[in-house]
Each structure stands twice: as C-alpha cells, then as structure tokens.
C-alpha cells in the first residue's frame with residue numbers, strides 16, 4: 048500500500064485529484080469507480096476546475112458509483128445520483144449515458160442488485176476505484192460483519208452510519224434505512240484503489256483498517272490484500 052500524507056483537507060483533495068486526473072489523461076476511456084460523502088467533495092471540485100482550464104477531458108470516461116439509498120429518486124437532493132450530478136457530472140463533459148449508479152427507485156432489491164451487477168460486468172474492470180472510509184470501517188455501504196465475497200447487494204445501514212449521515216437530512220427518521228451497494232468482491236476486483244480520508248475523528252479507524260488485523264468487523268481491512276492501494280490522508284487522519 049502506498050500512503051501519501053497530506054497537510055490538510057485541501058492538500059489531500061489535490062493529491063487525490065492528481066491521481067484520478069493522471070488516470071484519465073493516460074487512459075481517456077477509463078472506467079472510474081466513484082464515491083459520495085464529504086471526503087471526495089474537494090477532489091471533485093479540483094477535477095472540475097482542471098476541466099474548466101482545459102486540462103482534462105471526460106468525454107470517453109465511464110463511471111460506476113459505489114452505492115445509492117433505496118427509495119430515493121434521482122431528483123431527491125439526498126440521493127447519491129443527485130450528489131454526483133451536482134458535484135461532478137454537470138460540471139464536466141462526461142457523457143450522462145455512461146454514468147451509472149444503482150437504481151434507488153427499484154423497490155425489488157434482487158432486481159436492483161442484479162441489474163447493477165449486469166452493468167458492472169458490461170463496463171468491464173474498474174481502472175481506479177475511489178473510496179471514502181466510514182467511522183466504523185465501512186467501504187461503500189459494506190458495514191461491519193459484511194461478507195467479503197459479495198457483489199451488489201441490499202444492506203440495512205448500521206446505526207452509526209444512520210447517525211453519521213443524519214447531517215444531510217432534516218431529521219434522523221428521514222435517513223433511509225436501506226441502500227444498494229457494490230460488494231467487497233466487486234471493490235476488490237478494481238485494478239487500483241484510491242482511498243481518501245480526512246480528519247482526526249477517522250484516526251482510530253485508519254489505524255484499525257490499515258495497520259490492524261484483516262477482519263469482516265472492519266470491512267476496509269480487506270484492502271490490505273489488494274495489490275494496488277493508495278491511501279491519501281491528511282495528518283490528522285494519520286495521527
């Protein structure tokens with residue numbers, strides 16, 4: 048695993064954006080695995096800025112996102128589709144027809160997961176998978192105790208995750224209890240993994256995930272077995 052220590056959040060975002068941008072420059076038709084959440088916001092802002100300057104071209108890129116809340120429509124500002132559209136897709140020249148997320152409006156969980164697996168198989172191997180790290184060690188919505196061999200599946204969110212995501216909703220009751228997520232098997236099949244982490248509140252879980260034993264209780268710990276992982280974290284998270 049390569050570890051890049053960034054001074055602060057902005058430095059982390061720039062360093063990680065450089066890695067994604069090199070990927071797109073070297074292979075314009077890359078398949079990018081993308082994440083939502085607070086951590087990648089600065090990275091997406093940076094990519095959009097470089098696109099504006101003419102340094103990046105997303106016209107041949109395909110994207111597949113990690114997860115989506117079950118029950119939220121694309122128009123719902125809390126849906127991950129909306130997040131991706133607002134923070135990246137509408138700001139760059141990506142072909143909307145080549146941006147994929149699980150369909151949160153599909154009420155039949157098996158169908159939603161099967162459909163997304165089919166999409167993932169059809170786009171081919173992910174060139175670089177961007178990940179954030181949950182306070183409980185989750186990656187995507189693969190919560191502690193998750194089976195390492197799964198592809199896309201429907202999960203019940205852990206209480207800690209519901210509380211952590213509460214900040215985006217008016218009330219805790221509004222936070223969806225279920226989500227569709229890429230499984231760890233799919234995440235691990237990406238050619239490269241880029242994980243971004245920021246803040247002192249993540250220092251404990253960074254230590255457990257990357258320097259502790261590999262266990263389903265800390266889903267991100269499985270990344271220790273991936274041959275090409277880059278962790279970009281700020282000093283606070285690496286403390």
Ligand code: F6R
Pocket residue numbers: 081082083084085086087113114178179180181182185186187188
């Ligand atoms: C987002 C996702 C989650 C987040 C994680 C960290 O698509 O799958 O695993 O990456 O919850 O979230 P933030 O960055 O908000 O701390």
